[in-house]
Amino acid sequence: MNVKESITPEQLAIYTELVKEKRTLRKKGSKGSLIFLLICFVFGGCLGGAAVFLMETGAEVIKIPAPFRVKDGLEVLYVFAGILWFYLMSMIHVIIHEAGHMVFGMLTGYDFLSFRVLSFTLVKKDGKMIRKKLKVKGIPGQCLMTPPEWKEDGKYPYVWYNLGGGVLNIISSLLAALLFLTHSPLVGWAAGIFIFAGVILGLTNIIPMTMGIPNDGKNCLLCKQSRANQRAFYLQLKMNAMMSDGMSVKDMPEEFFVMDSETQLNALTCFVGLMKYYRYLLMDEFVQAKEWLGTMGLQEEKLPLAFVNTFDLERVYCMLREDAPLEEVAATRAVLMPVLLQNKDMSILRVKYAYCALLTEEERELVDWLVYSKKGKLPKKLANRKQETAEQLYEDMEKALANHPVIGEAEMYMDLVKNL
Numbered sequence: 001m002n003v004k005e006s007i008t009p010e011q012l013a014i015y016t017e018l019v020k021e022k023r024t025l026r027k028k029g030s031k032g033s034l035i036f037l038l039i040c041f042v043f044g045g046c047l048g049g050a051a052v053f054l055m056e057t058g059a060e061v062i063k064i065p066a067p068f069r070v071k072d073g074l075e076v077l078y079v080f081a082g083i084l085w086f087y088l089m090s091m092i093h094v095i096i097h098e099a100g101h102m103v104f105g106m107l108t109g110y111d112f113l114s115f116r117v118l119s120f121t122l123v124k125k126d127g128k129m130i131r132k133k134l135k136v137k138g139i140p141g142q143c144l145m146t147p148p149e150w151k152e153d154g155k156y157p158y159v160w161y162n163l164g165g166g167v168l169n170i171i172s173s174l175l176a177a178l179l180f181l182t183h184s185p186l187v188g189w190a191a192g193i194f195i196f197a198g199v200i201l202g203l204t205n206i207i208p209m210t211m212g213i214p215n216d217g218k219n220c221l222l223c224k225q226s227r228a229n230q231r232a233f234y235l236q237l238k239m240n241a242m243m244s245d246g247m248s249v250k251d252m253p254e255e256f257f258v259m260d261s262e263t264q265l266n267a268l269t270c271f272v273g274l275m276k277y278y279r280y281l282l283m284d285e286f287v288q289a290k291e292w293l294g295t296m297g298l299q300e301e302k303l304p305l306a307f308v309n310t311f312d313l314e315r316v317y318c319m320l321r322e323d324a325p326l327e328e329v330a331a332t333r334a335v336l337m338p339v340l341l342q343n344k345d346m347s348i349l350r351v352k353y354a355y356c357a358l359l360t361e362e363e364r365e366l367v368d369w370l371v372y373s374k375k376g377k378l379p380k381k382l383a384n385r386k387q388e389t390a391e392q393l394y395e396d397m398e399k400a401l402a403n404h405p406v407i408g409e410a411e412m413y414m415d416l417v418k419n420l
Contacts, residue, residue: 003365004378011327012378015370018331025301026308026335067189082193089197091117091140096172097165097201098143101216104164108157109148113241114405117141123244123405133403137342138212146241147234156230162220169202213306214267222268232268239275243408248415249275250282265299270307277314281416290318309339313351320358321420329359330370337371346400346413349393353417357390 066078095117102112114123119135136142143165148157160167176198179191208217222229235256242252257276263269273296280289293314300308312332319329333340333355339348355364365382372379397414404410 003362004369007366007369007378011325012370012373012376014325015327015331015334015373016376018328019334022312022331022335026305067186085190085193086197089194090201092194093169093172093198093201094141096198097169097205098141100165100168101143101161102145102164103168104160105143105145108160110145110157110161110237113146113244114142114144116143116405121405125244132405134405136345144240144244145237147237150231150234150238156223156234158223158230158233159220162216162223163206165216166202166206169198169205173198173202210267210304213304219268222266228264229266229268232272236268236271239272240406240409243406243412246407246411248282248408249279249412252279261295261298265296265303267304267307270296270303274307274310278412278416281419282412284419286318286321290322293318309336310347312336313339313348317351317354320354326363326366327370330367333367334371344396344400346397346404346410349397349400350413350417352388353390353393353397354420356388356393357420 067081098115098117102115106112112124114121116122116134116136118140119133121132121134123130123132145161150156173195176191176194180188182188205216207215208221209215210218214222219233223233239249239252239256243249257272257279259269259273259276263273265273273292277289277292277296280286280292293311297311297315300311303311313336316329316332316336318324319332340352359367365385368382368385369378372382394417397417401410401414
């Protein structure tokens with residue numbers, strides 16, 4: 001009997017129902033993101049269409065000069081040039097945005113820790129700047145800082161550090177408007193796109209919203225809602241700073257992790273909750289770790305998609321350690337496929353390593369048959385399967401460890417792999 005024939009109707013039915021439940025949860029969590037992206041697409045499309053129209057007929061309609069000359073019939077070059085310049089200006093505004101976090105953070109008591117644009121990362125270590133390489137999918141830039149110490153009876157400075165990036169985008173865009181005074185078509189065109197990119201980036205970070213992860217405005221709003229959220233924001237930055245110095249989560253003060261089932265989870269408190277889960281794992285307290293993961297999972301419907309994915313990654317890890325039914329592993333793996341195929345983050349590599357190390361080749365093939373099933377029916381044959389090995393994934397983790405700017409976090413993932 002081959003692997004496909006060994007799959008029972010009960011396994012297929014259980015898998016199909018579990019996948020349906022998990023995908024329903026993801027649709028609820030991603031509705032806001034989809035609406036926002038749809039609005040941006042329609043708005044951007046209308047502006048682009050209007051720009052092309054005005055470029056072609058502006059001389060007769062409102063006397064708008066073209067930024068540069070092109071031969072008749074090649075007006076489409078204006079569109080290509082606009083797209084290219086918009087991309088370049090967006091990258092400039094990412095740098096401005098992160099610089100805004102840094103400047104306004106330092107003005108309110110924070111200390112510089114790291115600055116990242118795309119994969120280029122500068123980390124402050126022992127008073128020196130060290131270059132590292134880290135790419136985070138969906139987050140083109142990030143400026144992390146060491147927070148001022150927490151005071152139980154004092155007001156915590158969270159507003160300007162969170163909103164400083166968007167504020168500097170808006171300020172720089174307003175200043176760029178002065179370039180229109182040059183009366184140069186090319187300069188005006190370039191400044192207009194710079195302003196458009198800056199206003200879009202600024203507003204979409206200042207206005208509270210969640211697209212997979214919460215933006216700066218959402219973090220600020222959460223902090224405004226309660227003192228507990230402010231402390232969670234502080235702990236998030238404090239733990240990151242301590243891990244950047246090489247400290248393990250298990251060596252951090254126990255009072256950092258005072259949480260229970262009554263704690264209201266959101267994007268700020270959930271980070272602390274996950275660190276508590278990893279702390280249990282590092283201390284070889286697997287039962288407590290699994291129970292705490294289950295406790296947090298009771299509130300996952302109201303969490304951003306990024307945290308839902310993290311919960312499912314850790315569920316896979318726990319199932320693999322407990323020899324859970326393969327149809328349950330397959331159902332969780334199925335909804336995580338976009339993450340598993342596209343991301344090289346150490347937290348994901350660690351779970352992929354456990355998958356390869358703890359399951360046999362036959363068990364992984366059975367999981368694949370279920371993952372590629374549709375409407376309760378197995379495929380006629382499996383597509384070309386990418387055969388990853390535990391050895392290869394371990395080497396990938398070692399390479400990522402060498403470039404990771406938060407050494408304590410990277411070593412945490414390596415320790416969890418070694419303890420399997």
